Amino acid sequence: MKILFNIAIIALAVINPIVSFGINNSSNSDTISVYPQKVVLITDKDEYFTNETIWFNAYVLNSNSNKPDTLSRNLYVDIVDYNGKIVVSRILRLNNGLAYGDFFINDSIHDGNYMITAYTEWVRAMSDPFVFTKNIYIHNIEQSNYISRRSIQNNKAFNAMISNKRNSHNIDFFPEGGSLISGSENQVIIRVLNQLNETLSFQARVYDNNDKFVTDVDVFANGYGVFSLKPLDGISYYANVIIESKDEYKANLPLSTNSGVSLNIHKNDDGDIIVKAVTSESLINEKFALLLKFGQEDNFINELIPNKDYVFSTDFFPSGITRFIAYDKKGKVYSQRLFFVNDNNFFNVELARNSFMPGIELSVPLKFISNKDKFVSGNFSFALYNLNECKDNNYSISENLKNQLLVNSSQAGLTIENDFDLNSAEDIKRLNLMLIASNAMPDIDYSNFNLAKEDFEKHFPSSLKLSGAISSNEDHRVATESFTVILSDLKGSIRKAEVTKGQFYIPNLYYEGSFKINLQITDRRNAGRAININVTLNEFESLKYKIDSNTKYQSITEKGPNWKNRNPWYKRLFSSSDKSSVSRSDTYFNPDQIIYMDEIANKNYTNMYQVITNHVHGLYHDQSGRLMFRGPSSIRLSSEPIFLIDGTIVDRSHFFTMNVNAVERIDAFRGASASIFGARGANGAIVAYTRRSHFFDPTTIEFELMGYLVPSEFEIPQGTVNVGNEHCKTIFYNPSVVVSNRKEVNLNIPVKLPEGDYVIVFQGIDNDGVPVFSKLKFNVLK
Template sequence: MFSVMGVKIFWMFFITLAFLFQPSPAADDDDHGSVLAANLHSYTEHLADHKVFLHLDKSGYQTGQTIWFRAYLVDAVSHRPAAGMNNIFVELLGTDGKPMAIRLLLARDGVAKGDIRLSRNLPEGNYVLRAYSAWMRNSGEDNFFTSNLYISNPSWENMIPRIDIFRNRIFNWRLGRQESSYDVAFFPEGGNLVAGTVNRVAFRAFDGLGRGHDAKGEITDGSGNVVAVLETGVQGIGVFNLEPVAGGEYRARVSVNGDRADTYELPQLLEEGYVLRADQDEKRIRLQVFANVTAQNPLYSQELIVVGHTRGKPRYAGSHLLSEGSFEVELDRELFPSGIAHFTIFTADHIPVAERLLFVDRGDALHIAPEVGISSDGDDRFMEMSLAVTDKNGHPVEGEFSLSAVSGRSGTNGRQAGIVPYLLFSSDLEGMNGDPLVYLEQADDRADVADMLLMTYGWRRFNWDDVAAGVLPEIRYSGDPGITVAGRLRDPSKDEVISNYPVRLRIRSGHDSLYEAVTDRNGYFLFSGLFYKGEVAAELSSRRLPGNYPPEFELTLQSAGKFEYQLGVNTRRHEVVARGDNWSRDRSAGRSPYARAPVRRTAPRVYGTPDQTIYIDYETFTERTLFEVLRNRASGLYFDGNQIIIRGPSSIQGSNEARFMLDGAFVHRDAFLSMYPREVERVEIFRGTSAAIFGVRGGTGVILAYTRRPGYSGLEDVMELSMLGYHEAREFYSDRITLPGVRSGDDVEATVYWEPEIVTGEKGRAGLRLPFSEGADRLTFTIQGIGRNGLPGYSTFTLDIE
């Protein structure tokens, strides 16, 4: 027997978060507001950004396990699944910024699945799982999805390189310093602390990792009088009112965690400025604007413009005249979809002077209702699960969902934020550190906490200065599906780009496909729309330049590349700081599998750097023998009849002529010098100390020739590279699952079920048959996904098996 315990449907939680606004007819639209709204609409439409969310099978991992994930790619405005095919990159990145795994997924209609097997030589420590579409690179890395993980490796102490021990100790030292350093920051509502009016000020007490702490204190004026009392609520956030006087000096004395109080400066006090205050009830949003700006102030404006948008789509724009230094706007919250609404106040000259973020929750996150039963087929038992997905009105919803079930102590390594708070909340906030539910779940009045939280964060998806000026974002990256190989061709002899020059791409690995392109006027080449699976061996080639110089390839990465790890609320100390008792050297330990650089394939160079290299142009050479090549092109040689002398007039062998080698073997001078140049790729001349590598036989210098190699015609220079193809997701083990010894009290978290492709039809229902788990007495299920209507859903529940 079994019973469903503790069902938590997070859509119900978000319904209670109603504290927002909606625009209403309380303001008259005019041309000024229309221009700003039109510019914002153009900006958003031009960028056409995405959001990515990864549903992971669990929150903590160990080497030898697999990270199973489902990727959801949605339109950044509507949250509807991205139509068609799109590339998604998923990267596992270490604290040193090196990628330890990269997966290229081909998303179809907004969904894709994948997995990352964690190898036994993966270093134990903190990692970031980063995901983004190819198009999202246009809006910058701040908008990428990231999830912090700690991956343990029981064997790491017995293979850790010495340098990593040093790095781990430095990392832990830095982490400790950040954990013990406290700060208090103040955020006036609307952005300005203005004299002569009541200012609502939010504040946060936090450590260097961004974790909130309890704090108490007071605000004093220049005479030492207490004018406000401070006390934090949930996660180190609080709010107070302050009515400063012009010319006044104000300071905060705050004690964090009961320690000695320190003095903190408040934001600069403006004698003139604008204050924006926002309040709401269940139906309406009220915006109040106060101003004490005189006509001599450059920011003076009797007419002010209010623009409100959600995720870059304008929802309200109107202009208002100040009456006795203030005005008020009431807005119907039904005009704004669920998510963060952004209100900005502008002067008539389109200069932003105040802004406010509010969270609108219309209670429309999807309701996911599971029903569980047991069936038998002979000796096999199965868990039968049916899902019903509906909207807030009970109507069925079509969509894509994924399910994970873990046994053991679920969440011992932290937890992953769900798709609902990510899409509606943290994905649009600048510097959001950690899971927003950590703040909101602990609050008695969730609306007030969300309000205070948003007063301490800023909008991150565009800059109003660009929008007001009508400047559209630069589009540098294509969102077209397919693998791309791109780069630039340069002439190293002249340090110039090579335009209008042919480049070839040959796909090996059993495909043997050939593609051709020509560089543009800036030397760039591009091969796109390629569809190959797995890691693919490839070759780039181009003709030799005049003088037989090889062109130089500068490759452009498909993925975002550079990554800098930031310490944060989910960062843990690195546990391995010394070698274990059974330590042995493992040269592959901790190495990134992507550290291999592209290799240029030419005739091998094994004797170091020569004093001179003569490239023989396959098409333009005029000499008939190598002797003529040396006589016409070599420098520092002395020709005594038919002898070629590099060094002085004496030698212990009685001869002072140079020695000759062909492809690494010494040959007779006559055979060498009579060679036809068409057979030779290059000639290298070693003299003096450079010839010491040849020993006694190099005493008079060495002239070395390389013949043209098989597969290397002399017409082309070839670069070998490994190309990242599309990831082929493995199937999760779906036969009978037996986990002997795994109980709810064990300090282990194992993925028992993973189903990444659940599709609900017109009736909003889906059914699953899962092999019965014979070793777990409690399972924690997580189901989440996105409807075709753009609404996210999340549900989690525990199942006790008796």
């Protein structure tokens, strides 16, 4: 077992409170003021089986206020496998910062770990750490019967890596404010995690370098402990730590310093926030200032006198994490501290009744309870579960939006569990101790950014935008010629874009669901004969899979009992892929061979059969005249390749009897290159392109793309719902419950429930940026 001892003293000197993250803070008529965004996405569960649906709600918020952001129109949601490959994507149309959607998990999805990512163009323009990520696990119990040997090896290697990280422990010490000050009383946090960031149970006692007992560690949460220490100058200290009641280690504390500042922050009995700067003797007469970073503006206390209590009302802070920074008159940072404050602006949700009759559709009345007696307006969601399947200790149930918004997505480097109650004084006290051990938040100025007007559409497009790159299919070099790309769709819409340095861009498109477009390339003679076009509605690359405490072992590490009876290789090879992902038709490019008729005009061929039998490589014919590519062939099926004219499949006689002089070029596909044609291309493909006019006709390329998602309706079962004990299932899901200036609302559940215990998870964000999360338990009895 590996053990790492980290002396965690924050490198305060490199943090400059004056530096802000911005684009252009000067205000003029050529700029538009915008704010940073935060994306929060909530799924109905954390674990799924094939043929289930992932239901989700997403919120794009103003990072300053947590209110819905109305600038962005597009939200991109991807599912990424543990190799970092995007498996399926969705583009959602945002409505006042809210979007909801779904992923159906078909049985072609492999069993294993996946990561959901969600972002807007503006979020990706900032930096990847601001992209929302969430790990889930998808079970495919049938995959063991057709999994490849290589996949089994990869799963075993992945599991070995997870085991190594799980068995490698970190013991970290965090003095409050960053420094362990000699001669002063210091509060110190000890944190014990493995390299998956899973907290570990432990016990610990502190000793000096003479092995004299100093104090016990108070373990206040799994993986976290706290103790007070007044270190003596010249004396070092260590902790004797027992992890998981079996492994014992000696971990050294950081050395104390004669020149330092520690920020002591706590909440008194009156509910006020008390801040005190504890300094070493050498700095007792130094002049300090205090910076409080939250909300739109930075708040300064120009004079921070050491060892003096500064009192702040809770109403002074917004709900969430505030960053306190102590620095001197030269701007040198001496200490910083993160502290969570609840401004009591939350509201709770309660059931007006908790018992119902079986076998009927329910209308469940809710009441909103607010400390400030406020009416509620906003868009919320709710999910219904059977408590016998989805127990409180089963993390598969929907996560806590309030915790996700105010803590987990705050850039504080801390993740709290769903059962953490931010309305509980005891839980908030534990949270603030844990925040001492969190990473320092990045220096982001949450005041407005001034974005140049010409960049506004790029980061906040009003609809979809199609971008693409054109290169040579032979050497992959970017096309340098000047030509035009023309987009046409089935609706008759036509758009043009000039190609610059091999790139083109077509904005202001609006499509829902799967759609097809044709791209025409003008002046093909100048552009080169072998052209490759890459088209995308989303120019961002996938993010690397992030291993965390929700990452599980890959469950399939050996062949299933019916592995020998799986589908033959040729059926699996040419099986169609998930239609929900962004795809394109490769029919017209990447062939194995291109034959230009102009180059063989002197051969005086009279029919197409002569052309292809004399010039297509790897093609031979039998005594009956049937054609076959060397290599691929289907068992007990026709061995001939398929024939296409201008993209349309035709029979062999039609193909062979066409006018040779009408053909411009022939593309030949064999082996893996022909897989784009699906099962029909198992034996290869030969495609002929005709001369459609006296002039060179534009090359036409067809693409199938995925536009805005049209959310699926939750399928309501007929009759009384069957509630079993297989696994946690979502019985009903409503992504949009609109509440307008109300203190109560009825939840309509069009499902007939049998007797049993149930729970509704109701959550959302109101129009003032206040999150709500409530588990509402009820029963159905006769």
